[in-house]
Amino acid sequence: MRHRRLVGYGNVTLLDTNYNVKHVVCPDFNLTIPNNETHECQADLHEFYLTDRNTFLVTAYNATQTDLTAMNGTADGWVFDCLFFEIDPKTNEILFRWSALEHVAITDSHEPLGQTGNASVPYDWFHINSVTNMGDHYLVNSRHTWTIYYLNSTGSIDWRFAGDTGGDFGVLPEEGTFRWQHHPRAHSVAESIFDLSLFNNNNQALDNSSSHPTNTLVYRLPLQPGDGSAAPELLRHLTNDPPLFADSQGSYTPDLSNGNQLATFGQVPFVKEYGPDGEVRWTGCAGPDAESQIYRGFKEEWHATPSSTSPSLVVLPNGSEKTGYYGYVTWNGATDVSAWTVYVVGRWRGLRKVGEVGFRGFExxxxxxxxATSVQVGAVVDGTEVRRSGFVSV
Known part of the structure; x- marks a missing residue:
C-alpha cells in the first residue's frame, strides 16, 4: 500500500489462521489520481470492514474537478471525492458504490482550503475514514465535516449526527461534542435505539481554535431521530490524566470480551486498556512520537499456527564467563504452543530428545x-509436536 498525503492505493489481502493467502482483491475503480499517477490496485488505506454478509467495505479517493468558489477557491478547482464500495471478495464484484460529492455539500466542511484545491493537491473536504454496515444500512464517518452519516440501502442519507450541532438529533449532551473524529462503531443495535462509540480527536493542527484533550465517547441514539424520539444520551466520556492530544487517527473499542475498553491514539503511539470504570489497566507504546503511529488497534482472542515458517532458535553463551550455553526460541504468529521439545546432537552421540520446556511467552x-554440538527444538500444540526449528550449532 502506497501512502500519499494520507491517501492510499493498494490491494486487500485476506489470510487464514495458518497465515496462508486466501484472497487478494486488487480493485480498479477507474480513479483519477493526482499528478497522473497510475496504480494497478486502488483500495484506500482508511477502511477495510468485513460485513456480516461475507462482503467487505473499502474506501477510495478520486481526484475530481469541482467548483470551489463557495470555499474562496477557483471555479475549476479540484477535490477528493470520497467513495466507498461493497465488494464480494470471492468474485471481486462491486455490489454497491457511494460518493460523498453526490450527497453532501462541500460547504459542510470544516477543513481549511489553504493551498490545496488544485490538480496536484486536491482539497480533502470530506475525508472518509470509516464505513460499516448496520443491516442493509451503512454508517459513514467524515472527519472533516465532523459528521457521521446513516445511509439507507440506496445510498440516500437518512440522518446526520454532527459533532458541533448534533445534526438531526438536536443539541448534544454536556461534554458530548466532537471534532475530527475517527472509528465510529454501532453497538447493541435494537429495534429503535443503538449505542454509538467514537474516538474524539477534538483537535487538529490546522485549527488553532480546537486544541483540546482527546477523549472517547459512547452515546445512546434513536435509530430514527424526530418528534417524540429520545434525545442523544452520553453514556461514557473517557479522558486521560495527563491528557493526550491526537491530531489524527485513533480508535476506540468500548466492549472488549473481558468487559474492559481499549483505545489507541494515532500519531501519539499509545495503546491503553481501561476497566469498565475508566481506570487504566495497562499502557503500551509503539515507539517515539515522531517515528511511530497507530492508526487503529484491536485486542481479540486469536488462534493460529504458521504453515510457511518454522520456529526460530538462537544459542548463546551463558554470560561473560561462557560457562555453558542457553537456547532461545520464538515462533512469531504461533498462538497455541504449550511446550518446546529439545533435541541435541553430541560428538559421539546421534540426535537425542533431552527434555521438554514449558512455553514461557514470546521467547x-x-x-x-x-x-551438545548442535540443538533443535519442536513446537508442541495440543500435545502434538507440529513443527521443528532448524539445527543450530553450539
Missing part, C-alpha cells in the same frame, strides 16, 4: 547440555 529460554 522461551532453556539450558543446553554441555556435551
Amino acid at each position: 522461551t529460554s532453556f539450558e543446553v547440555p554441555c556435551w
